[in-house]
Amino acid sequence: MSDHISILERLVSGIAARRPMALMLVVERTGSAPGGKGAMMLLDTGAPALGTIGGGALEYEALAVARTALIDSKPRLLRYQLTPETSGMPCGGRITILIVPMGSSPGDEPPLFVDALERLRENAAFTVTIQPLKPDQNDQNQIGSPNVSIPDGILWTRTPESIELPASPGTFLFRLEPPPRLFVFGAGHITQALAPMAMAVGFRVEVLDDRADYLKTLFFTEGIVTRTLPGFADCISSLPVNASSFLLIATYGHRHDRVLLDQALATRAAYIGVVGSRSKRAYMFATLRESGWAESDTARVHTPVGLPIGAVTPAEIAVSILAEMIAVRRKRP
Numbered sequence: 001m002s003d004h005i006s007i008l009e010r011l012v013s014g015i016a017a018r019r020p021m022a023l024m025l026v027v028e029r030t031g032s033a034p035g036g037k038g039a040m041m042l043l044d045t046g047a048p049a050l051g052t053i054g055g056g057a058l059e060y061e062a063l064a065v066a067r068t069a070l071i072d073s074k075p076r077l078l079r080y081q082l083t084p085e086t087s088g089m090p091c092g093g094r095i096t097i098l099i100v101p102m103g104s105s106p107g108d109e110p111p112l113f114v115d116a117l118e119r120l121r122e123n124a125a126f127t128v129t130i131q132p133l134k135p136d137q138n139d140q141n142q143i144g145s146p147n148v149s150i151p152d153g154i155l156w157t158r159t160p161e162s163i164e165l166p167a168s169p170g171t172f173l174f175r176l177e178p179p180p181r182l183f184v185f186g187a188g189h190i191t192q193a194l195a196p197m198a199m200a201v202g203f204r205v206e207v208l209d210d211r212a213d214y215l216k217t218l219f220f221t222e223g224i225v226t227r228t229l230p231g232f233a234d235c236i237s238s239l240p241v242n243a244s245s246f247l248l249i250a251t252y253g254h255r256h257d258r259v260l261l262d263q264a265l266a267t268r269a270a271y272i273g274v275v276g277s278r279s280k281r282a283y284m285f286a287t288l289r290e291s292g293w294a295e296s297d298t299a300r301v302h303t304p305v306g307l308p309i310g311a312v313t314p315a316e317i318a319v320s321i322l323a324e325m326i327a328v329r330r331k332r333p
Helices: 004-016 056-072 112-121 189-200 212-216 254-265 278-290 314-329
Strands: 021-030 040-044 076-081 094-102 126-133 147-149 153-159 172-176 181-185 204-209 225-228 246-249 271-274
Touching: 004 021, 004 040, 004 094, 004 112, 021 056, 021 172, 040 056, 056 076, 056 094, 112 126, 112 153, 112 172, 181 189, 189 204, 189 314, 204 212, 212 225, 246 254, 246 314, 254 271, 254 278, 271 278, 271 314
Parallel strands: 181 204, 181 246, 204 225, 246 271
Antiparallel strands: 021 040, 021 094, 076 094, 076 147, 126 153, 126 172
């Protein structure tokens, strides 16, 4: 899924600069099709395109339609039926892409994009109801081409997060999600390999360690936050950890790992991983049970961490950990 924050930041700044852009959203998807619902892409006349709606021939065609929309300033709805006969797209599913030109007409854009960006920066989701107005009946419906309709306009409204409403006919619900946050405790070799890869696949990464001098010697990719802790005791309660957060414990000592694990289990984090061996796992779980934690609690802990791919080097171990976190994020068994 595209990084919604990055795209909204570019969109909001582009609107303020009156720069013509085309926002592309995957608003429906059924069956096997590239680009999941919620995927976003921004065609920007002042910078390279940002995000993706699935790549391949479908994205190539959609970009061509988006360029046309920039010329006539009219939105488009593209409905694809992907069959083996469709050139380059033998997926067999259906996908609907909304393309909306923005930035060239002052005052036309809804202010909710600013609100959405603020919410996502606060690590909260934002749902939008999108209603195309009076679609043109002269739709293209040629074999091997998308069905293209041209609405007169688009009505955008915010949907309260407390209400789960199905989209009514002719409308779409589009949920903007903040990227999941990954907190890594310990800045060793595995963390140094993992952090940039995790950021590349959409995690907001923060590395925490209590060795100030050591942290100063390390170089992390721009966008990765590093924080020096006074110690690992009682450090997680001050972090914005919620049900979408990922915690990886990879410190330089078993004692620190154990202190952090108690704190991690007290959170609602989606993922708790601990770097270590099977013998370390047995020792930690025994002490956790002695402290009153139930088996249902220890079952939340991924250790030895990572998928069993035979990883040996720090970079290989980082790949296995990241693969496991992606599986949890995408709710794969």
